[in-house]
């Protein structure tokens with residue numbers, strides 16, 4: 001399985017990627033992925049790659065990803081070409097909820113992608129007053145969308161282990177609220 | 188036990204499992220996470236070791252090298268341009284018959300993603316005539332580091348391991364073994380013929396080095412492997428992450444060309460190479476970033492590589508690039524690009540976001556004040572987060588670490604028309620290489636302002652401590668007083684301001700320039716405010732835009748460029764983006780009509 005996490009530096013993409021990686025490792029699977037550190041982390045576009053299974057290189061090639069999780073609407077649309085046929089995308093968006101461009105729409109249809117949108121900041125910012133937990137809100141929704149692959153209780157165990165104890169409570173709440181938040185298809 | 192480790196942590200694991208207990212570094216992407224991981228692993232096991240951040244790579248290199256003179260196992264890590272700073276001792280120590288194992292980790296940044304060049308450290312190793320290993324994954328990086336220590340001791344030679352960014356910042360399941368208790372005790376055996384780099388002795392040392400390289404080339408390399416053994420018109424040679432990508436592409440597209448994976452890039456495993464070349468008529472070489480393997484191949488006319496443009500000579504060899512080259516040669520159908528997709532994105536205003544200073548970053552305030560004080564100034568700057576002052580038009584030239592100070596001097600002797608010259612440099616960069624330039628500026632009476640942006644950390648690389656804090660990885664050190672240091676360099680005008688106070692910063696800078704003009708000497712202003720990532724606190728008061736006052740002029744957006752400020756195109760008013768705003772309140776001082784307010 002090949003995954004792309006995308007968003008803006010500072011949105012906590014590394015932690016989200018690590019949770020999934022640690023979960024796969026706990027199942028005895030091989031994991032390799034690529035992270036972004038350094039200058040690009042300062043508010044720039046950030047992509048992290050994760051491959052679970054028998055792979056050698058940490059990079060996902062365009063057109064090969066099974067799953068795209070984007071913490072930002074624009075970053076999500078920019079990275080749709082990473083998906084393979086019938087790939088799944090979970091995009092965070094606030095005001096946008098529909099793809100309103102014929103070329104992008106036809107690209108989604110032609111590749112038979114499943115593209116979903118959620119408003120993660122409604123939970124992280126409006127409800128929990130901590131924009132920093134957006135990553136875990138998104139993981140919550142992922143465990144709803146692909147429950148068999150990413151069982152919620154197991155992801156929560158990993159989150160408990162890797163976030164600092166100070167933020168444990170809020171992250172677990174964020175996960176549960178994320179799981180329940182509204183989700184819709186974009187076309 | 189397997190752990191999910193970052194490549195840099197795997198390298199660190201290799202260092203501690205080799206019992207190297209003098210380990211030094213200066214942070215730099217993509218190498219920064221190595222040293223803290225070394226400290227973490229030793230602390231986990233309660234092992235006392237010397238693990239030190241140093242002021243620069245030259246210093247770090249020399250300390251570790253000396254430990255190897257004294258029989259210890261030692262390692263030093265840095266990024267590729269850091270190796271430039273350590274070049275002098277690097278070239279010199281290559282000639283030494285070391286007493287203990289010594290491994291230099293020089294991390295390259297093909298792309299480049301976070302560097303001023305995408306130079307290839309393997310070339311530097313070749314120039315110094317020391318062996319270099321090029322790992323293709325975190326798992327292999329750990330094994331190579333351990334092997335490198337044994338190898339270094341076997342030949343009494345400095346050894347380089349060169350991970351690329353995609354190995355440093357890859358995360359992979361890595362087998363973790365116990366740390367053996369096989370630490371060497373330090374003992375210096377005096378022998379001037381061996382330890383003094385006297386010209387008369389150096390020629391002999393050089394001859395000995397040549398002998399070592401010759402015998403190494405004859406030794407089989409366990410990291411160099413011949414795969415898909417068969418005769419073929421075409422074969423592939425690859426090293427580093429390019430090898431890993433080639434393997435994935437071979438699997439994905441069922442390609443079964445003979446493949447030579449190179450681990451020891453210099454000197455190459457001569458036997459493996461001849462065998463491989465006897466199988467293939469032509470070979471494609473994938474390596475990052477310079478043609479180091481390619482240059483060592485005997486018959487260029489059989490090589491498809493960088494020299495004849497078959498493989499790109501700049502930028503990363505991504506899976507798309509490698510597959511592009513392979514598909515062309517093999518006549519496979521492959522296109523990673525969706526025609527027209529990027530054009531559509533840009534037509535609706537979606538493009539890659541450029542990096543930008545964090546919300547609440549004190550540098551933003553310093554740059555704003557600097558441009559207010561000298562709208563027509565010349566602004567040399569340096570390497571660090573603050574290079575991003577380019578977004579505020581507050582950075583107009585950057586050369587290398589410490590270059591801001593000496594570029595201030597260079598402009599001062601070249602521009603004689605009274606243009607204000609304000610050089611900006613971070614505190615960590617100032618300690619790294621700014622100090623000699625400042626002494627020189629005082630000595631030669633150069634006329635500019637050195638504006639030290641002191642956020643008390645090495646922020647860009649993840650917040651490593653600086654000498655000012657006295658903090659280090661294994662133990663508390665001594666604090667360095669920045670003001671005294673600047674005064675000690677001979678500077679007579681030194682003032683400290685808090686950049687969050689914009690008007691005070693502007694008036695102090697103007698005062699400094701008056702001093703420069705009057706006394707014809709360099710002046711130093713220190714903008715002191717902790718990095719927002721360290722300070723981390725939110726202020727009690729929320730910041731908001733009073734829509735009845737905002738004229739929609741966008742002055743705040745264009746001059747202050749904070750992720751916390753956005754624009755509501757429907758209302759034509761500025762808005763605070765609470766996803767990012769940390770309520771630092773500095774933009775309150777920026778709006779010309781006072782439309783931005785505290786709650």
Ligand code: SF4
Nearest residue numbers: 737738740741743778
């Ligand atoms: S907040 Fe002030 S500076 Fe920003 S657009 Fe409105 S009036 Fe202009």
Ligand code: SF4
Nearest residue numbers: 749751768769772774
């Ligand atoms: S208060 Fe203003 S300057 Fe500070 S983070 Fe918020 S928007 Fe940016």
